[in-house]
Amino acid sequence: MSRTTFxxxxxxxxxxxxxxxxxxxxxxxxxxxxGAIQVPATPPxxxxxxxxxxxxxxAGGRGRGAGGTPPAGGGGFGRGPAFDAAAIERARxxxxxxxxxxxxxxxxxRAGGPDLGRSLVVLSDTKGKELGAFLRxxxxxxxxAFPGLTDEQISDIAEFLHQRFExxxxxxxxxxxxxxxxxxxxxxxxxxxxxxCTTCHSITGDLAKIGSKYDPATLQDRLVNPRPGGGxxxxxxxxxxxxxxxxxxxxxxxxxxxxxxxxxxxxxxLVDDSGNRRTFTRNGDVPKVVVTDPLKAHFDMLRTFxxxxxxxxxxxxxxxx
Amino acid sequence: xRRPLLALVAMVALTVAVAGRQQGGLTPAQILKPSPxxxxxxxxxxxxxxxxxxxxxxxTNVKGLSLAWTARLNTAxxxxxxxxFGPEPAAGAVPNANxxxxxxxxxxxxxxxxxxxxxxxxxxxxxxxxxxxxxxQGGSNIGNRGLGMWGNYLFLDTxxxxxxxxxxxxxxxxxNQKKADxxxxxxxxxxxxxxxxHVLTPAGGDYTDVPGWLESRDPETGALQWRWYGTPRxxxxxxxxxxxxxxxxxGGAAPWQPATYDPETNLIFVGTGNPQPVLIGDSRxxxxxxxxxxxxxxxxxxxxxxxxxxxxxxxHDWDATQTAVLFDAVINGRQRKLLAQASxxxxxxxxxxxxxxxxxxxxxxxxxxxxxxxxPNGQPIPNAAKEPQVGGxxxxxxxxxxxxxxxxxxxxxxxxxxxxxxxxYVVHYRTIGPTDVPNGYGGGAEHAVGGHxxxxxxxxxxxxxxxxxxxxxxxxxxxxxxxxxxxxxxxAGGLLFAGGSSGHVMAMDxxxxxxxxxxxxxQQMSNTPITxxxxxxxxxxxxxxxxxxxxxxxx
Numbered sequence: 001m002s003r004t005t006f007x008x009x010x011x012x013x014x015x016x017x018x019x020x021x022x023x024x025x026x027x028x029x030x031x032x033x034x035g036a037i038q039v040p041a042t043p044p045x046x047x048x049x050x051x052x053x054x055x056x057x058x059a060g061g062r063g064r065g066a067g068g069t070p071p072a073g074g075g076g077f078g079r080g081p082a083f084d085a086a087a088i089e090r091a092r093x094x095x096x097x098x099x100x101x102x103x104x105x106x107x108x109x110r111a112g113g114p115d116l117g118r119s120l121v122v123l124s125d126t127k128g129k130e131l132g133a134f135l136r137x138x139x140x141x142x143x144x145a146f147p148g149l150t151d152e153q154i155s156d157i158a159e160f161l162h163q164r165f166e167x168x169x170x171x172x173x174x175x176x177x178x179x180x181x182x183x184x185x186x187x188x189x190x191x192x193x194x195x196x197c198t199t200c201h202s203i204t205g206d207l208a209k210i211g212s213k214y215d216p217a218t219l220q221d222r223l224v225n226p227r228p229g230g231g232x233x234x235x236x237x238x239x240x241x242x243x244x245x246x247x248x249x250x251x252x253x254x255x256x257x258x259x260x261x262x263x264x265x266x267x268x269x270l271v272d273d274s275g276n277r278r279t280f281t282r283n284g285d286v287p288k289v290v291v292t293d294p295l296k297a298h299f300d301m302l303r304t305f306x307x308x309x310x311x312x313x314x315x316x317x318x319x320x321x
Numbered sequence: 322x323r324r325p326l327l328a329l330v331a332m333v334a335l336t337v338a339v340a341g342r343q344q345g346g347l348t349p350a351q352i353l354k355p356s357p358x359x360x361x362x363x364x365x366x367x368x369x370x371x372x373x374x375x376x377x378x379x380x381t382n383v384k385g386l387s388l389a390w391t392a393r394l395n396t397a398x399x400x401x402x403x404x405x406f407g408p409e410p411a412a413g414a415v416p417n418a419n420x421x422x423x424x425x426x427x428x429x430x431x432x433x434x435x436x437x438x439x440x441x442x443x444x445x446x447x448x449x450x451x452x453x454x455x456x457x458q459g460g461s462n463i464g465n466r467g468l469g470m471w472g473n474y475l476f477l478d479t480x481x482x483x484x485x486x487x488x489x490x491x492x493x494x495x496x497n498q499k500k501a502d503x504x505x506x507x508x509x510x511x512x513x514x515x516x517x518x519h520v521l522t523p524a525g526g527d528y529t530d531v532p533g534w535l536e537s538r539d540p541e542t543g544a545l546q547w548r549w550y551g552t553p554r555x556x557x558x559x560x561x562x563x564x565x566x567x568x569x570x571x572g573g574a575a576p577w578q579p580a581t582y583d584p585e586t587n588l589i590f591v592g593t594g595n596p597q598p599v600l601i602g603d604s605r606x607x608x609x610x611x612x613x614x615x616x617x618x619x620x621x622x623x624x625x626x627x628x629x630x631x632x633x634x635x636x637h638d639w640d641a642t643q644t645a646v647l648f649d650a651v652i653n654g655r656q657r658k659l660l661a662q663a664s665x666x667x668x669x670x671x672x673x674x675x676x677x678x679x680x681x682x683x684x685x686x687x688x689x690x691x692x693x694x695x696x697p698n699g700q701p702i703p704n705a706a707k708e709p710q711v712g713g714x715x716x717x718x719x720x721x722x723x724x725x726x727x728x729x730x731x732x733x734x735x736x737x738x739x740x741x742x743x744x745x746y747v748v749h750y751r752t753i754g755p756t757d758v759p760n761g762y763g764g765g766a767e768h769a770v771g772g773h774x775x776x777x778x779x780x781x782x783x784x785x786x787x788x789x790x791x792x793x794x795x796x797x798x799x800x801x802x803x804x805x806x807x808x809x810x811x812x813a814g815g816l817l818f819a820g821g822s823s824g825h826v827m828a829m830d831x832x833x834x835x836x837x838x839x840x841x842x843x844q845q846m847s848n849t850p851i852t853x854x855x856x857x858x859x860x861x862x863x864x865x866x867x868x869x870x871x872x873x874x875x876x
Contacts, residue, residue: 108760109567115758117529123504165529180713181752184476217768220713221748225771226797244798248663264793264823276506284836293798299773301713302746303688311712 023274083163091156093261097158097317098146107164108116113142119164128155153165179216180315186207187316197313200297204321211320224296224305242295248280249288257282260291346473346489347427349517353584360426362579363457363467363512364728365851368647369622370582371730372811373852377859379814382874383828383838389860389873392447394418394440396503396629396867398454403434404485404494405437405456415454419847420864422467423512423648423728423808426853428502431862431869432475432489436462439477439487445855447869451492457481461526466579466726467521469513471540476520478509484522484538498543500524506531507763516589516620519546519765523580527638527759533575537623545791547623550578551593552610559610559729574612578642578726583658586675588626590645590660595635600709600765601751608633614669615662617677623737627677630728631664633700636708637691638748638762639666646731646738647674649754650783652700655730659784660817661741663729668692669785673738686723688744691716709749709765719745720767721802728849732811735831737788739809740815745772745800774798777809777832789834793822807863818861821848826863826870843868 077294096105102113109115111125117258125131132154138145149157191197201207214222227242248268258272262279268289280287293299324440344840347361355361357374378386394591396415412500424433424442430450431442432812437457441450452716460480469476474495475487480502485798486495487583501507514521520540526534539545551574555566558700563569578843582589596605611625613632618625631641646661660674669691671681682699684692693704707716721743774796779788793806817831826838826846850863862870 115567115571120504123506179711179713181710217713217750217766218876221770222744224715224748227771262823263797264825265794265827265836266825285437291797297800299771299798301831302717302770302772305715307706307710307712307714310715314712 045263050124082164087156087159088163091153094153095157095160095319098149107161116161116307122158122161122165125158128158131158131161179220179311180318182311182313182315184312184315184319186308187312187314190312191316193310195313196297200294205319207317209321211318216314216318219317220310223313223317224302225281225295225308227295242293245292246296247290247292249290250280263289263291325713333722336814347470348472349515352471352515353445353601359655360851360853362425363423363469363514364581366580367584369515370646370648370730370732370811371728371809371849372813374813375752375816376813376853377853377857377872378812378816378838378852378861380816380830383814383816386838386840386861386872387872387875388840389871389875390447391759391871392442392449394435394438394867394869395418395449395452396438396574398452401452401454401821402494402671403454403456403480404728405454405458405479405483406498407481409456409459412821418867419439419464419869421464421848422864423851424862424864424869425468425470426851426862427470427489429855430489432468432470432804433864434468434477434512435463436465436480438465439468439475439492439678441489441492442869443821444853444860444871447871450639450690453477453487453492453494455479455485458503460503461510464510465512466510469515469807471515471518471520474540474541476513476515476522477799478511478513478522480508480510482507482509482524484513484520484543484576484723484839486540490668492703497536498545500536502725511536511577511579512579512739514589515540516580516582516583519620521589521687523576525551525594527573527574527575527594527597527599527761530571530771531573531575532570533573533594535576535580535591535618535623537620549618549623549625550574553610557605562607564604564606564611564836565635568611568857571597572605572609572612573599574614575640575641576616576642578644580658581645582648583621583674585658586617587620587624588674589620590615590647590663590674591618592616592640592642592662594642595638595639596634597761598639598759598764599751600636600749600767601759601763602634602636602708602745604759605634608767609635613639613666615641615645615660615672617674618795625857627678629670629672629679630700631662631668631670632666632703634703635666636703636765637666637716638767639664639718641665643724645674646729648731648733648782648804650736651782652680658748659782661731661738663724663738663742665718665724666691666701667718667723667871668782669781671785672697681783681785685778685780685785685787686742686744687713687722687748688717709751711751712723713748713750713768713851714745714805715746715770716749717744717757719747719769719770719772719800721745721800721804723803725802725804727804727806728808730809730811730817731782732817732831734777734813735812737831738781738782739777739779739819741803741806741809741819742778743775743796743800743803746770769800770771771798774799775801775803775806775822777806781833791819791829791834791836797823805845807846810852810861812852818850818852818862818863824865826850826861826865826872828861 104110107116135146242290244260247257249255258270412839418435422433424431437455439453458481474488477485482501483497485497501524506526507524519537523535533551536548552569552572577589580589580591593614597610613635614630615630616628661671667686669685679699691707692701692704748765748768775793777791810818817829825839844866848864
């Protein structure tokens with residue numbers, strides 16, 4: 001996506017908020033949503049200062065570095081250390097005044113100075129110890145010494161640089177996510193029409209107040225597939241409404257049915273209505289095994305779902321408060 | 322034909338010269354034409370087919386395949402040879418093994434690796450002979466695909482970017498060579514490939530915007546022979562596909578999988594990694610050569626002979642490192658030297674391996690939805706609307722790809738290319754503002770939203786048509802990562818060995834996909850099956866987690 005398109009999308013989203021408010025008071029977003037960029041999360045984001053990307057506990061990490069060896073650079077993929085937001089705020093003006101001219105205020109390097117994100121001095125540093133020794137001595141001829149920086153300033157700058165690159169390489173940060181770019185009115189039309197959503201769902205029944213239950217990104221993920229799982233960023237969820245059932249028909253014509261607990265090429269296990277667990281050996285097509293998935297329509301939709309319909313639906317469901 | 326012939330003569334001469342420098346073990350000539358009774362390289366041989374000419378185990382008797390032995394890797398450090406420069410591991414800190422490696426079987430002994438560990442076992446019994454442990458200073462422990470071998474020397478890639486050579490008879494360290502500083506977010510997981518007197522080992526990573534490269538080292542000393550960077554430097558061909566040398570030098574393209582090799586042309590074939598930054602391409606407009614490409618390099622110089630980019634300007638983490646499988650066939654009356662790759666992006670490519678010219682490209686993953694068309698040379702044209710979007714773009718395949726590193730197989734008996742696939746979907750979000758410059762994976766978020774499960778597909782190599790498909794039932798309605806199913810093996814017994822979807826290994830009729838035999842494992846098969854023959858008995862060897870299972874037909 002070009003930057004222009006990005007700006008246009010944001011503009012369009014803001015415009016949509018305005019239009020939706022004017023034309024469709026019932027579906028107007030709550031006044032707490034000031035614009036598309038600010039995304040109330042569940043649970044709500046912490047108070048100011050803003051959440052610091054790279055804080056420990058971010059979801060969706062791949063678990064690099066696990067397994068007995070200290071990870072390089074404090075982790076990765078959003079599982080990095082917690083950062084001191086106050087130190088970063090203190091560091092910013094000092095960094096920009098002392099370092100930014102050569103290394104850029106983004107620390108990605110300029111003609112005068114290298115990219116600090118690829119600097120082994122920075123990547124090897126622990127809490128300003130190595131960085132401090134380096135800054136006090138400099139590296140002639142290009143890198144001047146900074147003997148005047150205090151210990152606190154150096155440790156703040158180190159925190160700023162470590163946080164900067166931890167944040168930049170992390171994925172699945174939701175603090176700036178803004179998927180509310182769709183058209184709620186078009187989403188309503190899709191919901192009630194082409195999308196056939198009303199076959200199973202109702203905004204006054206199972207989907208009542210759905211827009212208050214999830215942040216927009218989670219809402220969108222769940223409308224695509226209420227039972228995601230597997231793959232990076234997926235969060236398995238279960239609901240009685242989405243339980244798969246199975247009917248097993250034996251060679252002698254007897255049948256057994258119940259909740260599908262396990263299936264492979266070679267066995268199928270079900271739990272029947274009485275709570276009894278039964279496992280049947282499979283040999284090719286015998287016995288006959290028919291699995292019923294209430295989410296079949298969602299899976300079928302994956303092959304044809306248009307991004308615009310998905311985004312419009314999200315915008316619509318977000319208004320169901 | 323003159324030049325390939327000359328190259329072959331040179332190769333044989335080199336082989337003889339090299340072999341003369343050491344005694345015993347695996348000679349380069351044996352790697353060039355391996356005995357079917359051995360499994361001396363990651364791929365079994367240089368073609369990458371994961372095909373064995375052994376047929377003692379076949380469709381008629383496979384029902385009688387039974388357990389010969391199991392072996393659980395002992396990770397305890399007591400008695401192990403220890404190398405490396407990292408801290409002493411705390412008691413109990415060494416985790417259980419998770420075997421992703423393809424073991425080597427040479428002269429009756431098995432050699433395999435897990436991150437920071439190398440092992441030798443007796444191929445007849447599974448008895449552990451020695452254990453080597455490398456104290457890493459850092460890096461990623463995500464996996465190790467195995468060892469390379471030359472003579473009596475083994476080669477181990479470490480998470481903190483050393484290449485270590487061991488004596489295969491004792492497990493003692495011969496030398497270690499630092500390839501790069503792991504603090505720069507570089508690591509290696511591959512099984513080194515040995516070609517002539519070259520040990521090929523990559524460097525790469527994907528936390529941050531790192532350069533990726535392949536380098537060649539001397540098997541005797543570890544000295545650097547050549548290095549090929551996956552992206553061009555200032556002034557080099559291909560730099561016009563990047564906005565700047567700055568971007569190209571941080572542009573990724575790590576060739577992190579074992580190579581294949583054609584001795585007649587002396588070319589090695591490797592797939593390269595994705596570009597960096599990974600998900601947001603703003604700072605790297607252009608095709609970003611040679612990322613997501615199949616490249617042919619001269620084995621002696623590392624010079625690029627040709628390239629074929631399978632995903633121009635990738636923004637989905639779909640590297641093209643899947644095995645470039647070599648086979649020959651007659652097409653329109655003409656004998657062709659071919660190369661096939663089922664790529665992570667969901668497209669199957671067949672190329673002329675002497676030139677890189679397209680023979681066939683076809684989408685093999687039904688759900689793949691990012692392609693807006695194909696160029697005359699067969700390259701897919703990415704649909705820009707499927708790049709990460711602020712409002713989300715529903716994209717297939719998911720991050721794990723249509724397929725991943727676990728090797729496919731090609732059987733010359735059936736002419737079929739076999740590959741484990743997943744029809745997964747992900748919503749790709751753009752999470753950064755228009756002026757931010759991302760690094761690594763930053764700026765994008767991938768939300769997995771399930772899919773249509775995993776399947777083993779048998780593809781006609783010369784037409785790209787799907788002959789049969791085996792859906793893994795336990796994966797219905799989910800989208801696991803494709804490597805979770807392990808790799809594949811075909812044999813002259815008409816068999817295809819694969820992992821089941823729920824902790825099984827099974828043998829199928831390679832022509833039809835009919836399951837003929839299976840056995841339970843302690844967990845999902847985690848590596849790629851191999852087969853070998855000792856004392857007149859053919860073994861099939863697989864791993865699940867920390868345990869190896871050897872099967873044979875009892876006589």
